[in-house]
Amino acid sequence: MYRYDQLDQTLIEQRVAQFRDQTARFLAGSLSEDEFRPLRLRNGLYIQRFAPMLRVSIPYGLLSSRQLRMLGHIARRYDRGFGHFTTRQNIQYNWPSLEQVPDILAELATVQMHAMQTSGNCIRNITCDHLAGVAPDELADPRPYCEIIRQWATLHPEFSYLPRKFKIAVTASPSDRAASEVHDVGVHLKRAADGALGFEILAGGGLGRTPIIGKVIREYLPQADLLAYLEAILRVYNRHGRRDNIHKARIKILLRALGVEEFRRQVEQEFAASREFAPRLAQREVDRMRGYFVPPPYESPLDDADAIDTSELSAAALASFKAWYRYNTRSHKVGGYRIVFVSLKRHGEAPGDMSAAQMEALADLADRYSFGMIRATHDQNLVLADVPQRSLRVLWQALEGLALSTPNIGTLTDMICCPGLDFCSLANAGSIPIAKQIQARFDDFDYLYDLGPIEIKMSGCMNACGHHHIGHIGILGVDKHGKEWYQITIGGSAAAPAALGQVIGPSVAKEAVADTIAKLLEVYLEERQDEDERFLDTVRRIGIEPFQERVYEIDHSAA
Amino acid sequence: MRSIIRRREIVRDQLRYGGEALEEGTVRVYTLADWLQAARVTPSPAAVLLGATDELEVLAAYLQPVRWIVIDFAKIGEGRGYSQARLLRQRYRYAFELRARGAIKRDQLFFLARCGFDAFDLDRGEDLSAALSAFDSFTVAYQDASEDLLAPRRRASADAQPPA
Numbered sequence: 001m002y003r004y005d006q007l008d009q010t011l012i013e014q015r016v017a018q019f020r021d022q023t024a025r026f027l028a029g030s031l032s033e034d035e036f037r038p039l040r041l042r043n044g045l046y047i048q049r050f051a052p053m054l055r056v057s058i059p060y061g062l063l064s065s066r067q068l069r070m071l072g073h074i075a076r077r078y079d080r081g082f083g084h085f086t087t088r089q090n091i092q093y094n095w096p097s098l099e100q101v102p103d104i105l106a107e108l109a110t111v112q113m114h115a116m117q118t119s120g121n122c123i124r125n126i127t128c129d130h131l132a133g134v135a136p137d138e139l140a141d142p143r144p145y146c147e148i149i150r151q152w153a154t155l156h157p158e159f160s161y162l163p164r165k166f167k168i169a170v171t172a173s174p175s176d177r178a179a180s181e182v183h184d185v186g187v188h189l190k191r192a193a194d195g196a197l198g199f200e201i202l203a204g205g206g207l208g209r210t211p212i213i214g215k216v217i218r219e220y221l222p223q224a225d226l227l228a229y230l231e232a233i234l235r236v237y238n239r240h241g242r243r244d245n246i247h248k249a250r251i252k253i254l255l256r257a258l259g260v261e262e263f264r265r266q267v268e269q270e271f272a273a274s275r276e277f278a279p280r281l282a283q284r285e286v287d288r289m290r291g292y293f294v295p296p297p298y299e300s301p302l303d304d305a306d307a308i309d310t311s312e313l314s315a316a317a318l319a320s321f322k323a324w325y326r327y328n329t330r331s332h333k334v335g336g337y338r339i340v341f342v343s344l345k346r347h348g349e350a351p352g353d354m355s356a357a358q359m360e361a362l363a364d365l366a367d368r369y370s371f372g373m374i375r376a377t378h379d380q381n382l383v384l385a386d387v388p389q390r391s392l393r394v395l396w397q398a399l400e401g402l403a404l405s406t407p408n409i410g411t412l413t414d415m416i417c418c419p420g421l422d423f424c425s426l427a428n429a430g431s432i433p434i435a436k437q438i439q440a441r442f443d444d445f446d447y448l449y450d451l452g453p454i455e456i457k458m459s460g461c462m463n464a465c466g467h468h469h470i471g472h473i474g475i476l477g478v479d480k481h482g483k484e485w486y487q488i489t490i491g492g493s494a495a496a497p498a499a500l501g502q503v504i505g506p507s508v509a510k511e512a513v514a515d516t517i518a519k520l521l522e523v524y525l526e527e528r529q530d531e532d533e534r535f536l537d538t539v540r541r542i543g544i545e546p547f548q549e550r551v552y553e554i555d556h557s558a559a
Numbered sequence: 560m561r562s563i564i565r566r567r568e569i570v571r572d573q574l575r576y577g578g579e580a581l582e583e584g585t586v587r588v589y590t591l592a593d594w595l596q597a598a599r600v601t602p603s604p605a606a607v608l609l610g611a612t613d614e615l616e617v618l619a620a621y622l623q624p625v626r627w628i629v630i631d632f633a634k635i636g637e638g639r640g641y642s643q644a645r646l647l648r649q650r651y652r653y654a655f656e657l658r659a660r661g662a663i664k665r666d667q668l669f670f671l672a673r674c675g676f677d678a679f680d681l682d683r684g685e686d687l688s689a690a691l692s693a694f695d696s697f698t699v700a701y702q703d704a705s706e707d708l709l710a711p712r713r714r715a716s717a718d719a720q721p722p723a
Contacts, residue, residue: 007699007714014697022666038636039666151701157673158645161638238642277649
């Protein structure tokens with residue numbers, strides 16, 4: 001993991017002091033609300049429905065146990081004992097007081113954390129594959145590049161007042177676990193024919209009210225040019241992106257207006273014209289950064305076959321353990337180790353929520369079983385990435401005791417869900433109550449397992465924090481004459497190749513959402529060719545019409 | 560009489576915009592459009608106002624007599640001027656006064672200075688002497704500066720050792 005040196009530490013402490021001064025000036029009346037808004041937003045502070053919301057950055061989702069303990073402490077001391085993990089690997093607190101935010105930031109700075117650029121019209125947290133460094137399918141560890149980009153983007157003087165927010169995701173895996181195709185810029189590690197490591201660059205993806213899949217604008221970019229090329233993209237966007245309409249200000253709209261060819265031409269021209277003064281990424285700097293992301297001291301070789309001792313488990317417990325092993329763990333690139341998902345999707349809880357006690361206890365488990373490291377995923381779970389097989393049983397029992405072992409990763413109830421109307425001042429409709437409705441309706445694990453992998457993603461408004469467009473089933477809350485209604489899409493996908501879901505028809509009433517999903521699932525179970533055909537595959541094969549007919553059958557018969 | 564910050568000092572403004580009376584020792588500021596006309600006949604030192612949508616590349620061809628460029632920040636959150644400044648300094652090698660004017664306060668000074676601005680005509684309500692301290696908000700930075708007006712310490716990666 002990256003560790004701050006004196007420069008990094010000085011910078012975040014000075015940022016805390018600056019924000020303390022800005023907050024004091026606002027409270028004293030010398031900054032107006034309009035003047036304070038862009039200042040507080042770029043430090044992650046929203047004024048929400050009931051209280052301020054503070055979004056704390058977790059760069060590319062990576063946390064040490066010490067940092068997770070601090071997040072627990074913040075939840076306990078300044079919030080109501082909870083934090084909410086987001087779809088961009090950050091954490092949000094929904095109940096801090098404005099006056100205390102500078103103190104929270106000062107506490108975070110003691111563990112090398114901050115809230116810089118988690119909101120506002122600037123370069124946001126750099127997100128990454130949550131399995132970076134341990135996934136068997138990756139080309140190289142993308143995290144050194146994430147940290148390089150993070151540092152370059154932090155308080156970048158030229159790109160701190162962009163037309164709109166700007167999100168960058170980095171991945172080195174063909175399966176794209178970072179949803180990079182729906183980011184303003186996607187950076188894909190790639191090898192040239194001669195073996196040199198570089199990047200494929202995508203631009204213009206995004207969700208929100210105009211969902212668009214990003215386009216490849218550079219097939220191969222040499223490593224040394226990474227920051228120079230990002231600056232060229234950002235400069236074209238900063239100068240020419242629309243600023244007259246907040247809904248048309250993302251880079252995707254500029255790219256669509258210019259066309260990908262013209263956009264690429266402008267970026268390449270800017271890139272070529274900036275060679276003299278643009279930053280060059282030295283191999284030495286990459287090597288230095290790689291030094292922070294060396295693999296932990298694995299014991300090897302460990303024996304895969306007989307490492308898990310389940311002899312003490314009752315028959316029922318053994319069945320539970322097996323389900324957890326199957327759904328909540330993944331293979332590791334090092335023999336004898338497993339990747340463990342910590343489910344934040346317990347039925348009855350808001351997806352992504354975690355209590356202070358859970359955070360503190362999980363930090364201890366990470367110290368004991370996974371080299372003291374924890375990762376946040378973009379689908380709102382946590383990961384212990386380096387667990388020896390032989391520790392799995394005791395870890396599972398500990399997670400059971402913490403209510404963090406719900407064996408539902410990748411299943412229907414592993415939903416992505418934004419805070420919605422319960423907290424967010426932008427929302428048109430509730431998300432959490434719908435998540436709970438779905439959890440309650442589909443609480444039979446045998447049924448969930450029979451359905452196979454299926455992703456529900458839900459947003460309480462068209463800003464799409466819950467990524468509904470790229471859910472296999474997407475749910476979008478809309479306001480109809482003051483009532484909460486829900487528009488359903490199917491066929492979306494965050495994984496490569498990314499796809500946007502199609503709307504199946506008129507939105508459905510709040511109380512009918514779970515019933516509607518049940519009908520979609522009925523069609524799937526009837527139509528699938530075999531158990532290996534996922535819901536998404538069936539939708540792709542047969543189209544949305546059979547699903548529409550089932551959901552809206554009453555309308556058909558009435559007509 | 561308007562005061563501005565120039566090179567970290569509070570000074571009287573000698574520039575005059577359209578509609579303001581020219582006095583002894585003051586300099587008229589041309590809009591870009593006016594300057595493109597005047598530049599053909601005026602070899603003397605001149606000041607030019609650049610709006611956020613004005614084409615920098617057009618001005619670049621007529622930079623030679625220009626001694627003041629004022630970049631206008633019409634609204635809170637306006638950000639195009641940061642790129643304009645950096646290009647003027649680093650691509651077009653403009654070496655004279657580069658001034659930011661408009662809806663800017665001390666909170667933007669550090670970024671502006673790092674992009675190459677060396678003069679600041681801040682929002683009317685801003686306390687200029689209090690604002691001066693904003694240049695020192697940060698003593699470190701991750702990026703190269705385009706001006707040495709502010710030279711916060713950067714990590715020289717040549718000197719930095721990989722972690723043990």
